[in-house]
Amino acid sequence: MAPNADPDVAKGAPANRAEFLEVYQKLKSQLLEDTEAFTYTDDSRRWVARMLDYNVPGGKLNRGLSVVDSLKHLKNGVELSEEEKLLASVLGWCIEWLQAYFLVLDDIMDSSITRRGQPCWYRVPQVGFIAINDGILLRNHIFRMLRWYFRSKAYYLELNDLFNEVEFQTSAGQMLDLITTPAGEVDLSKYVISTYIKIVQCKTAYYSFYLPVACALLMMGKNLENYKPTQDILVLMGTYFQVQDDYLDCYGDPHFIGKIGTDIEDSKCSWLIVQALKRANCDQRQCLLDNYGKADPTCVSKVKTIYNELALQSVFSEYEKEVYDKLVAEIENQEDHALQTVLKAFLGKIYKRQK
Amino acid sequence: MAPNADPDVAKGAPANRAEFLEVYQKLKSQLLEDTEAFTYTDDSRRWVARMLDYNVPGGKLNRGLSVVDSLKHLKNGVELSEEEKLLASVLGWCIEWLQAYFLVLDDIMDSSITRRGQPCWYRVPQVGFIAINDGILLRNHIFRMLRWYFRSKAYYLELNDLFNEVEFQTSAGQMLDLITTPAGEVDLSKYVISTYIKIVQCKTAYYSFYLPVACALLMMGKNLENYKPTQDILVLMGTYFQVQDDYLDCYGDPHFIGKIGTDIEDSKCSWLIVQALKRANCDQRQCLLDNYGKADPTCVSKVKTIYNELALQSVFSEYEKEVYDKLVAEIENQEDHALQTVLKAFLGKIYKRQK
Ligand SMILES: [Mg+2]
Ligand SMILES: [Mg+2]
Ligand SMILES: [Mg+2]
Ligand SMILES: [Mg+2]
Ligand SMILES: [Mg+2]
Ligand SMILES: [Mg+2]
Numbered sequence A, B: 001m002a003p004n005a006d007p008d009v010a011k012g013a014p015a016n017r018a019e020f021l022e023v024y025q026k027l028k029s030q031l032l033e034d035t036e037a038f039t040y041t042d043d044s045r046r047w048v049a050r051m052l053d054y055n056v057p058g059g060k061l062n063r064g065l066s067v068v069d070s071l072k073h074l075k076n077g078v079e080l081s082e083e084e085k086l087l088a089s090v091l092g093w094c095i096e097w098l099q100a101y102f103l104v105l106d107d108i109m110d111s112s113i114t115r116r117g118q119p120c121w122y123r124v125p126q127v128g129f130i131a132i133n134d135g136i137l138l139r140n141h142i143f144r145m146l147r148w149y150f151r152s153k154a155y156y157l158e159l160n161d162l163f164n165e166v167e168f169q170t171s172a173g174q175m176l177d178l179i180t181t182p183a184g185e186v187d188l189s190k191y192v193i194s195t196y197i198k199i200v201q202c203k204t205a206y207y208s209f210y211l212p213v214a215c216a217l218l219m220m221g222k223n224l225e226n227y228k229p230t231q232d233i234l235v236l237m238g239t240y241f242q243v244q245d246d247y248l249d250c251y252g253d254p255h256f257i258g259k260i261g262t263d264i265e266d267s268k269c270s271w272l273i274v275q276a277l278k279r280a281n282c283d284q285r286q287c288l289l290d291n292y293g294k295a296d297p298t299c300v301s302k303v304k305t306i307y308n309e310l311a312l313q314s315v316f317s318e319y320e321k322e323v324y325d326k327l328v329a330e331i332e333n334q335e336d337h338a339l340q341t342v343l344k345a346f347l348g349k350i351y352k353r354q355k
Helices: A007-012 A017-033 A042-055 A062-074 A082-109 A130-150 A156-180 A193-219 A224-251 A271-279 A282-291 A297-309 A312-333 A337-350 B007-012 B017-033 B042-055 B062-074 B082-109 B130-150 B156-180 B193-219 B224-251 B271-279 B282-291 B297-309 B312-333 B337-350
Strands: none
Touching (some): A017 A042, A017 A082, A017 A130, A062 A082, A062 A193, A082 A130, A082 A156, A130 A156, A130 B082, A130 B156, A156 A193, A156 B042, A156 B130, A156 B156, A193 A224, A193 A337, A224 A271, A271 A297, A297 A312, A312 A337, B017 B042, B017 B062, B017 B082, B017 B130, B042 B130, B062 B193, B062 B337, B082 B156, B130 B156, B156 B193, B193 B224, B193 B337, B224 B337, B282 B297, B297 B312
């Protein structure tokens, strides 16, 4: 086959999941055998091993794998060296560790029951509030791993700053979410689009969309200061991704998405309720106030009826079309063609997704 | 007065508490007005302002102030410039922020009721589990402050690594503590001196004793790799400090220490129970097993009787004498005379303390 005959394969052969998981095993062993700053006792080594296996590798791994994919694209299809593949995978796992840290703590704060088809970690017998410190340990592992693999790199400082900045944005977004939608006393007048967007950008988009690409850019020796427009594109994509998530919670096929949505019952500050409140007349608004956030199926169905009266499915389709056109235009504005490929690959993965 | 006539005043004028607190106000304002990575809404700015005032400045500030004091000693009494004073104070506050972060989360994990004479933050109405994310925010603030004040310094990387390492050691120590002394199911066979020392070193000594001096050393342009013996001395001092704390919990004057000890009731892995278990005969051991960790005053007093039978007060006095002699000898082994002064000042503050 001629070189580049199939550019999707040549330039963007998706990262190998099995290879990526091997790197997890390697990192786990290194962390457990680390004696530089702390030496585990047998009990505590077993504890951490179990905690890692329970919380880190069980997700879809999209965020982590996309560091490897992004680097491949940025290198214009030139084969990654073994070292590059390893380093990109380590950064990918750092993002997965970051995600695990956020989720372990978020599940406690939200009193959630299950995560990824198993009980939330804090609900496992003998764990309980120890899960809080486990979250902190997960976070601390990231900086161990960055130090081991990147301390001699010219971009080590930027990498540290990047992870610190994204962690800060995510926890600031969490705060905004927590004080806007406090458990048990929802105030729907706070559910406005500006707050919604700010929460989503901070608590999801930075670490899920911007961070993987920023990691790959740093590995390419780029200065992130010059990539603010790229950041804006990725943050907008992350926002669109969360809007889809909210939409699918109500209108998706539970078969595809693997769960039955409960955002209405849970009083979530969802894109749908924000749009509904903006468009509702007096009676509809009152009906939403009376029925949102109740477990009773009659209440849920009254909310859904108003969503339908307000044609939120078309409102979503229009939003989706607009945001897609905007993203494509802005991606094509990017000078760097390899970077365009990265961004289009991200967009391709989420556009009109059903799950 | 002749120069250095009174070396304690000339070289070691203690840091000014009021000046130090001014720096807190400055840092708080900067954090709340920070728009680089996240811009607060009015609600969230008010939340964080209140959270900071509630949790950060209300302690004894010993750790924070000792950065300024240590730097003064290390400079051999040469007056600190305004910039040095400010930077040392910022590092001092970073340690206080770190402490606040640990305490906010520790109180949740320990189901504690009060802290510093007020309800623990998570028990304040409307706070609850939001306190978990507040702890995370406190942690993240540290790296904002380090970045603002130290990014241009040659030792910025070392400073980041130092805070990361100490945070990791502290959370590893917390883990060891949590799995050794799980709420509700204490296993006294785990209360042995090697575990006790490891927990105390990790969860207290590094951040309380080593970190302030290490910060001052970095400001002096020193390479921390060359200060492992200094670290050992400070970690030993921190261990001694916690042993005192455990001793005073039972034998101190509640009048002086400001509270009535409850380590026996709380099943704490205290130095006293560790020593008692090591020395007890069969009957005494059984009595400890039957009565330790019970709220009933009769049980508490049975435990105290065994402590007295085993003469733990003299065991403590002997330990105190030995550790003091050892510390003095090792301090005098240090080549750097200014550093000796720093270490002696720390030791002087804690030796034979009654509170
Ligand atoms: Mg949640
Ligand atoms: Mg949440
Ligand atoms: Mg959802
Ligand atoms: Mg505690
Ligand atoms: Mg504790
Ligand atoms: Mg105590």
